[in-house]
Amino acid sequence: MQVARNLIFASLSILLATSCRKEVEEVTVEVEKQYSWAEVKQLYGSQKTILGMVPGVNAINIQAIGNYAVLSPVPGSTTPPSKFYYSGGTLTWGSVPLPFDIRNRVPMNANFYAYPNGYAEVSSTSVLNIHPTSYLTKPGYLRLLDLDPHALRFQNNLFGSVLPFGVINRNDYLLCSYQTDEYNDNAFHLVLSKLTVPPVDPTISPEPLPAASSRIIRVSTPGWRSDNSPKTLWAIDDYFLLWCNSVGFYKIMQDGTVRKITGPISPQTIFKWQGTVYATQFLGGGGSSILKSTDDGETWQQFDGFNTALGYCTFYPVGDSLVGITHRYINNNVFTLRWKNTTTIRLRDLKTDGLERINLTDLVHLGDTVYLGTDNGLFKRPLSKFFESKPAE
Numbered sequence: 587m588q589v590a591r592n593l594i595f596a597s598l599s600i601l602l603a604t605s606c607r608k609e610v611e612e613v614t615v616e617v618e619k620q621y622s623w624a625e626v627k628q629l630y631g632s633q634k635t636i637l638g639m640v641p642g643v644n645a646i647n648i649q650a651i652g653n654y655a656v657l658s659p660v661p662g663s664t665t666p667p668s669k670f671y672y673s674g675g676t677l678t679w680g681s682v683p684l685p686f687d688i689r690n691r692v693p694m695n696a697n698f699y700a701y702p703n704g705y706a707e708v709s710s711t712s713v714l715n716i717h718p719t720s721y722l723t724k725p726g727y728l729r730l731l732d733l734d735p736h737a738l739r740f741q742n743n744l745f746g747s748v749l750p751f752g753v754i755n756r757n758d759y760l761l762c763s764y765q766t767d768e769y770n771d772n773a774f775h776l777v778l779s780k781l782t783v784p785p786v787d788p789t790i791s792p793e794p795l796p797a798a799s800s801r802i803i804r805v806s807t808p809g810w811r812s813d814n815s816p817k818t819l820w821a822i823d824d825y826f827l828l829w830c831n832s833v834g835f836y837k838i839m840q841d842g843t844v845r846k847i848t849g850p851i852s853p854q855t856i857f858k859w860q861g862t863v864y865a866t867q868f869l870g871g872g873g874s875s876i877l878k879s880t881d882d883g884e885t886w887q888q889f890d891g892f893n894t895a896l897g898y899c900t901f902y903p904v905g906d907s908l909v910g911i912t913h914r915y916i917n918n919n920v921f922t923l924r925w926k927n928t929t930t931i932r933l934r935d936l937k938t939d940g941l942e943r944i945n946l947t948d949l950v951h952l953g954d955t956v957y958l959g960t961d962n963g964l965f966k967r968p969l970s971k972f973f974e975s976k977p978a979e
Contacts, residue, residue: 621940622974623958623965626657636959637688638750639948642696646950646957647719648964649694652686652705656719657957657964688961690742693752693760694719695821698781698796700728700752700760708742708751714762716796718783726796728760728779733802736766737775743816748855748900748913748947753821754781759840760798761826763817774812774830776803778842803842807833820856822863827883829853837883849886850877854897859908868897876931889929895919904951904972909936911946911958918946920958922973935976941965 632651639648648655683705684692690708692701696719703713715725730737741763742751752762758781766775778801784794805812807830816831826838827849835849850856850865854874857864863879869890874897877886899910901923910933912919920936941960948959956972958965 622937622971623940623967625940626957626964626966629964632686634963635688635961636947636964637691638694639950639957639959640694640696641950641952642719644953646952647694647696647699648959649684649692649699651688652684654684654699654701654717691748691750693750693754693762695754695756695758697758698754698760698783700754700762700781702740703727708740710739712737712739712764714740714752716760716781716798718796721786721793723793724795726781726783726798728777728798728800730764730777733777733800734764734766734775736768738765738767740764741817743818749818749820753819753826755821755824755826755840757824757840758782759824759826761819761821761828761838763819763828765813768813769811771813772808772811773804773806774815774817774833776805776828776838777801778803778838778840780840801842803838803844805830805836805844818853822856822858822883825882827856827863847884849879849883850875853877855900857901859901859903864901866892866897866899868894891929892931900948902949902951904949904956905969907973909949911949913946918942918944920946920949936972937974937976 633653635651637649639646644658646657648657684701685707686705687707692699698716698718700714700716702708702711703715712730714728716728717725740751743749752760754760760779760781761776763774763776779798781796781798783796786793810833812830812833815833818829820827824840828836828838829852830836831852834846837845837847850867853865853867855866863883865877867875867877869875872894873890874892874894875888875890876892876896877888879886895912898913900913901908901910908923910921910923918938918941920938922934922936924932926932944960944962946958946960950957951969954969956967956969
């Protein structure tokens with residue numbers, strides 16, 4: 587009897603064990619690799635080719651291929667729906683037809699941007715549309731032929747898209763160069779415009795149109811027809827600096843005063859940092875120079891012996907640091923620059939994983955995030971992690 591009882595218990599145990607057993611299925615789940623830089627996912631197609639960015643009021647104004655956009659990720663950047671640019675925390679695309687040619691980077695600041703009429707290239711038109719960044723409206727117009735009957739077209743330096751064909755300073759003055767049909771005139775020509783827009787009245791529709799109050803500036807250049815010479819412009823505070831190829835370096839004030847100064851020879855980039863204006867330029871035998879001006883471009887000190895790559899960089903303030911990004915020469919480099927003494931600088935590479943095989947175009951610090959424009963997307967990184975050093979290879 588005991589043996590039979592034991593056999594019954596054994597059978598029941600086997601039966602229970604068999605009934606409770608479940609097949610374990612192994613499932614492989616691919617986890618997306620996390621990079622230091624995360625892509626802003628709302629962009630697609632040509633929108634991912636970022637040409638330029640400038641910070642606005644709690645927002646970023648963006649020029650992409652064929653499009654103007656506003657990124658408004660910071661609380662407080664939203665405006666009433668009737669303005670229809672902003673939607674808090676998202677990217678909103680307007681219908682403004684910016685150029686598709688990547689060499690036509692447009693002048694833009696926090697308040698305005700200017701672009702050729704329709705989808706035209708800059709160098710094929712004598713009309714610029716003027717738009718405020720804060721709302722979508724019909725544009726104001728800058729018509730060259732109303733100012734100069736000899737005008738042909740706006741001039742664009744087609745060497746690349748790093749610099750725009752015109753610049754707007756912090757006081758909303760726009761400076762552009764243009765060409766004329768006066769072939770025996772030894773001079774080059776500029777148009778300086780004060781951009782304004784009446785105050786927005788939410789009870790009135792449509793929105794007020796922007797306006798450009800303009801004046802022509804003729805700069806004599808003895809013995810040289812400089813109208814066709816390539817020109818590069820920079821807006822620094824309330825004045826402008828201009829390099830005219832084979833002619834020289836000029837400072838232009840908001841009142842139209844022009845002064846030729848002794849300074850950089852063919853500068854690649856110019857920026858102001860902690861009260862000092864800096865310029866980089868290539869050296870004839872290789873390498874590059876850094877020039878400094880402590881009197882807003884009136885006089886300069888030149889320091890030689892720097893790596894050639896510095897001539898392919900643009901620089902930006904991020905917090906209390908100066909940050910550079912490279913273009914064309916060594917791609918995907920983001921670094922901090924600090925002066926150790928008057929002739930020595932220290933560069934520290936920052937993390938760039940997630941930015942492989944793309945070209946960097948522009949950088950903006952907004953709130954607690956740093957945004958990086960590229961030719962294949964817009965990327966972001968928290969400011970709290972932005973200054974992490976790139977691991978040694």
